[in-house]
Amino acid sequence: MTARTGGREERMAAQAQQNPAEGLAQGLERVMARAGRRGAVTDLLRLSGGANMQSWRFELGGEAFVLRRAPSEEWVATRQLDMAKEAKVIRTARAGGVLAPEVVAELAPQDDIGLGFVMRCAPGSPDPENALSSPPALLAEIATALAGVHALDPATLPFLPVLEPAAGVEALALQFAEAGGDRPPIALGLAWLRANLPPPAQLRVLHGDLRIGNLMVEDGRLSAVLDWELAHLGDAHEDLAFGCMTVWRFGRLDKQGFGLGSVADLARAYEAACGTAFEPARFRFWLVYRTVWWALSCLSMGRAWRSGADRSLERVVVARRSAEQDLDLLLLLETEAPEAERARRLPLSPAPPEPGLGEPSAAEILTAVSEWLAATVKPHMAAGRERFELAVAQNALGIVRRELAGRPSPHDKALCEAILSGRTTLAEPGLLAALRRRVLDTLAADMPKYPALSEARRLWERTE
Incomplete structure (x- = not known):
């Protein structure tokens, strides 16, 4: 990072601490004036969506606009498209007749509000x-x-x-290795992709x-x-x-x-x-590919948080969503197992711990904090980004609480190595049942409201 860049980021940080909305509004007024739209920015509001990028809605001159902004320069550096190239793609798509937003201005270093661009707000x-x-x-x-x-x-x-396809699969395999190479459903997905490359x-x-x-x-x-x-x-x-x-x-x-x-x-x-x-076969290949890709993308959120590229709470919570893709990969790939393995009963989950009678446990304290946030803090928050972040915080507390109660480890590097080498497949007796149980219990701890969880339980946890 150059001294000039560092100075700009220090000014931005200081301004954000004083009044983040005010500093951003002033910067946006400079951006819009450069695009020929002068006036005061009003009704500036951070929108709740956007796991990767920030979105801010504002009004100027009676029109509504949306700022799309990167969380940091470090975050953009990890992307294949920078903000200027993304804006170019949007403009090209719109010119080609695609229903893409209208890009009206791009941020510049002298604006001191980061990297991004402004679009006219689309209806809906x-x-x-x-x-x-x-x-x-x-x-x-x-x-x-x-x-x-x-x-x-x-x-x-x-x-x-x-x-x-082939290069993409090997890039995913490298990313998997860098993430620890120890989640069996992802290994199964990679092995299947290698065996089913389309022309x-x-x-x-x-x-x-x-x-x-x-x-x-x-x-x-x-x-x-x-x-x-x-x-x-x-x-x-x-x-x-x-x-x-x-x-x-x-x-x-x-x-x-x-x-x-x-x-x-x-x-x-x-x-x-x-x-x-x-072509159905191509569709299935890319469905498995993108499921593996999203599982690894979730894991990469944790690395981005650890590196400091984005220290938002949302980043670490999204990282736990990889358990959702573990489940989806098993649902996609279990047809590769013999019928006898698909019909095999699941092992039982470990019994939950008995509730304590003495001092409150760590899990109970987390529950108390979550209840306090809902009862005391939430009523004073405006709708939008603040309430969204509160929900993320409560979700994070729930993840920790359920992990303390007994979340199984999703990691098994030796099994993954066996799957990727071809020594182990879903034909191995008991493997599919064991993975089903592990994935169900891990997801129940990480993201218990994931809709596919209840359907998987209905399919897999037979009582007869």
Whole structure:
């Protein structure tokens, strides 16, 4: 870091400590004036979403805008696209007819408010419940948006990285090793991906993160596609599969097509929009690939927190969501096991500890703190980011409380090495049942409200 950069960050930190909203508003006024929009910034509010980037809504001259800002320079340095390139992708997509936001200004070093850009606020809401309560026709609009992204000319975005299946899988394997290489469901996913590499596909521009939660929907209609930071070149089936992952369907377990319909519905709508044939085998490959990718992305959140690139509480809590993907990977891959192993009874979970009679336990103290936050602090918080962060804090307390009560370890490096070497598969007697039990109990401690957990219990914990 240069002395000049360090000085700017010190000024930003000092300003944020005095009055973060005031300092940001002043910086935004400089940004917007440079874009020809002068006036006072009002109604500045940090939005609750955004696991990677910050989003701030504000008004100026009677119009609403959204600032998309990186949490730190260190965080951006880990990305393949910097903020300027992301803005370029959005502008190119919008010019190509895709429902992308309008970028009106980009932050500069002299603004002293970090790295990012400003967009005109699109109508509607990104709230998943808003999208998932929409008419089924929304799925066809999403398919049309995907087709529009995939029709963009790659030559107009020469800086986009390319994702080829084989290279992508090996990059995931390296990331897995760097994360400890010790979670068996991820090892199973990597072994399956290596054995099922699809042939090369025509390279298309991909959004990379097109899913419920990154779509603005107004009155049941798609109004904008958000969050283009993961754009790259690759197989179109990757974009189709990503939005169909269980985690991005927010409890709509019976509707694999973006939580709005079936995969067959999505495929028909996509084929009608672009004329490209849907290939189920490619779709399945990318569904497993992206599930492994998200499991490792969750784990990387913990490394980002430890490094200081982003010390937010949300970062460490999201890291525990890797347990969700452990479950989803087993659900995707258990069909590879023999029928006798799929029918095998699960071992019993360890008995929970007996409640104490003397002094309160650490778990009980955490419960008391969480209850105090809900009763005393929450009523004084405005809706929006503050309440969201309170919910994250209560979730964190719950994770620690349940771990103290007996969370099984999800780590088994020796087993992972055996799986990746091919010495062990799901045909090994008792392995699938043991992994099912471990994953169920770990997820119950880490993210007990994950919708797929109750469905997996129904499928796996037979009492007969």
